[in-house]
Amino acid sequence: MITPIRPSSPRKPEEPVRQESLRTINLELVFRHILAAANPISRTELAAATGLTRPTITRIVEELLAGRLITEAGLTHDGRAGRPRVGLTLSGKGPAGLGLDIRADGLAACVVDLTGTVRHLAFAPSTYADRDAGAVLFDLARMADAAIDTIGTEDLTVVTATLAVPGPVDGGLVRSAPSLGWRNVDAGALLHSAIQHLELPVAVDNEANLAALGELYASHNTLNSFVYVSGGLAIGAGIVLDGQLMRGTRGWSGELGHVTVHPDGTPCPCGSRGCLQTYASLEAILGGDPVPAGTTPDATATARADAGDPATLAALDTAGTALGIALSGMLNILDIDTVLLGGSFALLSSWLTANVRTQIDRRVHTAAWAPITVRPALLGPDAAVIGAALTSIDQIRQRPAAWLVDEPLDVVPKP
Incomplete structure (x- = not known):
């Protein structure tokens, strides 16, 4: 079965809450509290937090345990008198x-x-x-x-x-x-x-x-809104606003590599001219040179930059400037304060970041009083x-x- 990409369909406002719907609502309420808890949470704490009765909590917890969505995690002290209670947390199985x-x-x-x-x-x-x-x-x-x-x-x-x-x-x-x-x-x-x-x-x-979803999880909710820029075979952007991935009407948002940075510039395989892809992709950074046997494009670009190869350093300067120009337009529209350089860009960030920041500082209207963070992604190429x-x-x-x-x-x- 091939699973289509589509959003979940919420229950329509005019639909009545049937018994099965109420069961689902209560189960998901309990699960969200377990998911959000910084430490294992007891059944007693769940009853207090959700307002559900103890028998309802017991039934839901048993369902979640049987479904291997949660597990019992030792004893927890919830600040109440009496013996420690069994804690509940997400299951690793x-x-x-x-x-x-x-x-x-x-x-x-x-x-x-x-x-x-x-x-x-x-x-x-x-x-x-x-x-x-x-x-x-x-x-x-x-x-x-x-x-x-x-x-x-x-x-x-x-x-x-x-x-x-x-x-x-x-x-x-x-x-x-x-x-x-x-x-x-x-x-x-x-x-x-x-x-x-x-x-x-x-x-x-x-x-x-x-990749943006991966970074959202990896941040442990410390990042709520950011642009993830993926560099490598192609250049794309994953946009997260208020903790939600912004996918666009058809799921095609974020084609940053085909944003025009020079209208009369280099022809792009997409059929346009002057796309960011033609100035900042790995192929552009390597100048179209073949990658030596036994290595990879990422490793080759990094090794040449480390060795101070003039052509590679010049290409990285060009790439960083072009990337900063493309990102500036996006940031002016979206009002996001963090850019994560991912994929190959995470490995090459030491040579890209300064030029990206220069262009953002110059071109983003609000940058003078609301600085924008540009840094490597936490998960790198993975x-x-x-x-x-x-x-x-x-x-x-x-x-x-x-x-x-x-x-x-x-x-x-x-x-």
Whole structure:
């Protein structure tokens, strides 16, 4: 089954609250309190926090325990008289998400459990020259097999395989990924066919959106609004506002690489001219030179910059300036105070950040009295594959009742 990318549909205001709806509302209320608690929370504390009766709390907790969404975590003191009470917290066993990523230096696979903990992370160097989509996705399918074999003894159930790709996605269809040479490639169907023996639903999403979700989780709620900029095969942006991923009407927002920075500039594979992609991608930074055997584009660019190669340093100056120009327009519109440099940009941030900041300070209207932070992303090049694995976990956290009754999940972050 190929899972479409769509938002969850809330209950319409005019619909009555039926008994089953009330059960779901109460279950999700209890689960949210367990999810939000900094420490294991007792049944008594849940009753006080939610206003639900003790029998209702007991029934819901038993459902969540049986569904492996929560676990008992020793004893907790809640400040009340009497004996310590049994604490409840998210379970590290039960549902898990599988993420797969195509990035500048190769392929990656990741498994994340409900707590957000990475349980498996693997990387395989790969190139995409003269390789069709089917061959690339077949390699990823083998990595999916290995990931599931690795966690097979850890009492985890993978819910969905989510693929991160550098381009706009329509369902499972990759509309355009010039850096891969893909146009209207049904990556969802190809991947589903390659892993059908695993009997997993498949979702496909833009890698910058998925990386932004990974960073949102990794920040532990310390970042509420930010722009995540992904550099590598392509350049994309994941935009988070007030804790929610901004996906756009069709889920195609964030194509920062095809923002024009020089109207009469270099032709871009997309058909336009002067796109940021042509000045700041890894290919542009490397000047189109082939990557030496046994290394990767990321490693090659970093090694040349470390060695003080004049051409590479000049290309990084150009890239940082172009990136700062493109970001300035976005920041003027969105009023966001944090930019995270991710993907290859995280590794090259030492050479990019100063020029990016110079352009932002010069071009963002509010920067003089409201400085904008520009820094490397926490997860570096792994953000997209971790975010891909987190999509199904994110949906279970939002709709635990659906997991308990085995309903299909949307397995994507809500817009």
